[in-house]
Amino acid sequence: MIRLLHDGPQTGGRNMAADESLMNSAREGLVTVRFYGWEPGALSFGRNQTAAGKYDAEMAAVRSIDIVRRPTGGRTVYHHRELTYCVTAPAELWGSLREAYCRINQALASGLQSLGAPVVCVSDGVSTPAPRPTARACFSDPLPGEVTAEGRKLVGSAQWRDKGALLQHGSILLINEQRVTEELRMGAGGQGAAARQDADTGAIGLSDLLSRVPPVVKLVKALAAGFETEFDTEVRAGSFSTAETRTSDRLLARYTDPAWTWRR
Structure with missing residues (x-):
């Protein structure tokens, strides 16, 4: 059984704390898939990505964009x-990190295909360089196992074990708005326009593929069905446990601490 959580929009710090809080339950054998949104919009950096001095925090604040x-x-x-x-599970449940990555993305692709989106998972045979933790945008380059449409990335994912x-x-x-990742970069100079175009053209949104973007509730239902198909198990609606909520509240301090956000 996979537990399904569907939350409303929250801040970047709240969302990251909530995601990490689910890992204790995963260590005890519980598999969870959580769907959620962001309010306000937010820029997020990878755990080991160099971001200090690369992005304009003041401009983000002026535009009411959170950073996490x-x-x-x-x-x-x-x-x-x-x-x-967000998916949390016992670390070895689906094999290697790569195997888990591909299976989760296949579940997402299956759900999106059921709504008529012409998506595929990038073949492992495609030759692409491994991403480095630079200031470059996530959606610039599709990698093996990722969900794409028309050669562009629709779903950008990351892992932690x-x-x-x-x-x-x-x-x-x-809706594809990944150009914002480059609009908030510092020191882009004359390369700024090209970088914004690169971020935008490397990504694609459901609005580019469907005549109408489905309501979120319908989208979550389709994606949950994709997980049921891929993992041959029931996906059942649930809620955060008391322990998970307490852990999330405790972790919030880290994800709102500038020392963490700008640690490198």
């Missing part, structure tokens, strides 16, 4: 008009 550092790896993502997913638990989360773009 994820517990997972990967690169910069702008979270706004999207549905975000810690003390017997796996966390994978990512953005399912409803």
Whole structure:
């Protein structure tokens, strides 16, 4: 059985704390898929990404854009008009990190295909360079196992494995606004326009693929069905436990601490 959580929009700090809080339950054998949104919109950095001196925090504040550092790896993502997913599970349940990555993305692809979105998972045979934790945007480059459409990335994901638990989360773009990742970069100079175009053209949103973006409730239902199909198990609606809520409240201090956000 997979527990399904569907939350309303929250701040970046709240969302990252909530995601990490689910890992203790994963260590005890519980698999969870959580879907949520962001309010306000937020820029997120990968765990080991160099961001200090690369992004304009003052400009982000002027534009009411939150900034947070994820517990997972990967690169910069702008979270706004999207549905975000998070999966937590025992670390070895689905094999290696790569195997888990591909299976989770296949579940997402299956759900999106059921809504008519012409998505595929990038073949492992595609030759692409491994991403480095630079200031470059996550959606600039599709990698093997990721969900794409028309050669562009629709779902950007990242992982973290810690003390017997796996966390994978990512953005399912409803509308492609990834140019914001480059608009908030410092010192882009004359390369700014090209970088913004690169971030935008490397990504694609559901609004580019469907005549109408489905309501979030319908989208969550389809994605949950995709997980049932891929993992041959029931997906059942649930809620955060008292222990998870307490852990999330405690972790919030880290994810709102500038020392964490700008640690590198």
